[in-house]
Amino acid sequence: MDSPLVTQLFRQLFRSHPACQSRRNLAALSSCIRDGRRTQSHQQRRGMASGHGRQPVERGAKSKLDDSETNWQQRTELFSLDMTDEYKSYPTVTAKELRSRRERPRKVKMLMRDFIEDSLYNPHYGYFSKQVVIFSPGEPFDFNALRDEPAFHAELGRRYTEFEDALDAQKPDPTRQLWHTPTELFRPYYGEAVARYLMSNYVMSTYPYHDLIIYEMGAGRGTLMLNVLDYIRDVEPSVYDRTKYKIIEISPSLASLQASRLAESAGHAGKVEIINRSIFDWRERVPSPCFFLAMEVFDNFAHDVLRYDLATEEPLQGAVLIDGRGDFHEFYEPALDPLAARYLRVRHAATGGRYRLPYSSSRALRWLKGHMPFAPNLSDPEYVPTRLLQFFDILEKYFPAHRLLTSDFHTLPDAIKGLNSPVVQTRFERRMVPVTTPLVHQGYFDILFPTDFGVMEAVYGAVTGKLTRVTTHEAFMRSWAYIEDTQTRSGENPLLSWYTNASVLVTV
Numbered sequence: 001m002d003s004p005l006v007t008q009l010f011r012q013l014f015r016s017h018p019a020c021q022s023r024r025n026l027a028a029l030s031s032c033i034r035d036g037r038r039t040q041s042h043q044q045r046r047g048m049a050s051g052h053g054r055q056p057v058e059r060g061a062k063s064k065l066d067d068s069e070t071n072w073q074q075r076t077e078l079f080s081l082d083m084t085d086e087y088k089s090y091p092t093v094t095a096k097e098l099r100s101r102r103e104r105p106r107k108v109k110m111l112m113r114d115f116i117e118d119s120l121y122n123p124h125y126g127y128f129s130k131q132v133v134i135f136s137p138g139e140p141f142d143f144n145a146l147r148d149e150p151a152f153h154a155e156l157g158r159r160y161t162e163f164e165d166a167l168d169a170q171k172p173d174p175t176r177q178l179w180h181t182p183t184e185l186f187r188p189y190y191g192e193a194v195a196r197y198l199m200s201n202y203v204m205s206t207y208p209y210h211d212l213i214i215y216e217m218g219a220g221r222g223t224l225m226l227n228v229l230d231y232i233r234d235v236e237p238s239v240y241d242r243t244k245y246k247i248i249e250i251s252p253s254l255a256s257l258q259a260s261r262l263a264e265s266a267g268h269a270g271k272v273e274i275i276n277r278s279i280f281d282w283r284e285r286v287p288s289p290c291f292f293l294a295m296e297v298f299d300n301f302a303h304d305v306l307r308y309d310l311a312t313e314e315p316l317q318g319a320v321l322i323d324g325r326g327d328f329h330e331f332y333e334p335a336l337d338p339l340a341a342r343y344l345r346v347r348h349a350a351t352g353g354r355y356r357l358p359y360s361s362s363r364a365l366r367w368l369k370g371h372m373p374f375a376p377n378l379s380d381p382e383y384v385p386t387r388l389l390q391f392f393d394i395l396e397k398y399f400p401a402h403r404l405l406t407s408d409f410h411t412l413p414d415a416i417k418g419l420n421s422p423v424v425q426t427r428f429e430r431r432m433v434p435v436t437t438p439l440v441h442q443g444y445f446d447i448l449f450p451t452d453f454g455v456m457e458a459v460y461g462a463v464t465g466k467l468t469r470v471t472t473h474e475a476f477m478r479s480w481a482y483i484e485d486t487q488t489r490s491g492e493n494p495l496l497s498w499y500t501n502a503s504v505l506v507t508v
């Protein structure tokens with residue numbers, strides 16, 4: 001599948017015809033992606049089907065600057081425009097400044113993390129503001145009655161179709177973004193495993209001196225909250241009496257879905273508070289001991305992009321210029337902004353210098369490669385989780401007695417080129433369409449990053465001073481789930497064998 005062509009069509013589709021969404025363009029896009037290869041794997045991301053992209057990333061212009069200035073742009077694209085003058089004259093904006101804007105910006109530049117954050121989170125055109133539906137399978141799967149894993153997969157596919165047919169009957173939408181998460185697929189067993197972890201750690205640590213206070217950041221449909229509270233109520237009423245559950249949710253539509261599901265579920269209403277806010281806007285100090293849950297939320301936190309000068313090993317930070325037509329151009333500057341610089345310092349100190357870099361450690365090899373025809377002057381990109389560092393600052397400052405429980409992907413299939421690079425994907429006519437660059441029409445693409453749990457654990461420890469343990473998703477479930485609940489007749493157990501690319505970190 002020709003991924004840039006898809007990207008281009010999407011941009012054309014949504015830029016030139018934002019209102020009418022021309023049928024002709026949709027048909028062209030549809031036939032273009034029809035041949036996308038479908039993959040089925042036990043490595044999960046959020047969509048049901050996927051295709052593959054192969055082409056190089058659209059990147060900034062070939063520079064016309066003299067040699068002393070060539071670091072500003074990667075020397076690989078031969079025929080693209082030189083936008084250096086625009087880069088010098090256009091104002092710099094941030095995602096925060098763009099929040100009040102209803103139109104995608106033009107004739108501006110910004111750091112890559114601001115571009116990603118604006119694309120995902122802008123309240124008016126961002127991906128989270130309107131595009132996302134989280135799949136619910138309806139009744140929980142009866143795993144014990146299913147023959148084996150393929151039978152589970154087939155049943156899941158059937159329910160996916162049913163779910164989407166029902167949505168289409170209300171309002172057809174070829175660009176509907178539909179996700180699934182383990183919370184939903186393995187409901188209620190996944191939530192029950194989390195509840196067992198919370199209850200037993202609460203009982204062993206702060207019970208009876210403190211209440212059981214649970215914060216959940218990014219609660220999706222609210223399913224984890226309902227499953228955790230149901231379980232605590234049924235199994236340990238005395239703990240339930242002392243339980244408070246608070247959701248911090250950025251999406252207004254998901255926050256209201258959580259509220260209406262809570263209202264339907266007789267009983268828990270007095271226990272739950274839903275706070276419709278980004279965690280990055282949190283300003284209240286919570287001195288009490290609490291558990292802080294974050295399931296599949298880090299992956300959307302904006303990252304910065306760095307490339308390294310292959311001769312000096314100095315990092316350069318990526319910025320994006322948006323021209324007057326809404327096209328994107330990528331630039332690299334040798335001066336790092338304070339947050340990226342701090343991330344590199346903290347990472348280096350926290351890991352004792354043990355982390356991967358996107359270039360060979362051998363100078364000789366780099367020199368040789370650098371003298372090949374058309375060799376780039378900078379390394380491949382590395383995406384660094386600068387927003388995650390700010391999230392740890394928030395935990396440290398406002399939740400000093402928290403214990404974190406977080407699960408996320410440690411690797412993702414179909415990621416774009418680079419180290420720690422994201423998957424950039426959209427869903428069109430019920431198919432996942434991955435593309436090869438994050439520089440795509442803002443708001444229509446999910447941009448999700450893997451988490452390097454080794455580095456994250458070190459950075460979290462350095463910022464919060466807390467000790468942690470990292471396990472695989474499977475190991476966590478083996479410890480806390482009743483795995484017989486999710487076993488098929490053949491003995492295969494999707495709760496354990498799916499999400500092999502996910503890990504769990506807990507504060508100990």
Ligand SMILES: C[S@@+](CC[C@H](N)C(=O)[O-])C[C@H]1O[C@@H](n2cnc3c(N)ncnc32)[C@H](O)[C@@H]1O
Pocket residue numbers: 128179181182183184217218219220221248249250251254277278279280294295296297300
């Ligand atoms: C992939 S969904 C996961 C939902 C749920 N945790 C689950 O596992 O089913 C990510 C969730 O995080 C929320 N979210 C993303 N960024 C956030 C932020 N900065 N602050 C609060 N919530 C956020 C999204 O709106 C969504 O509810």
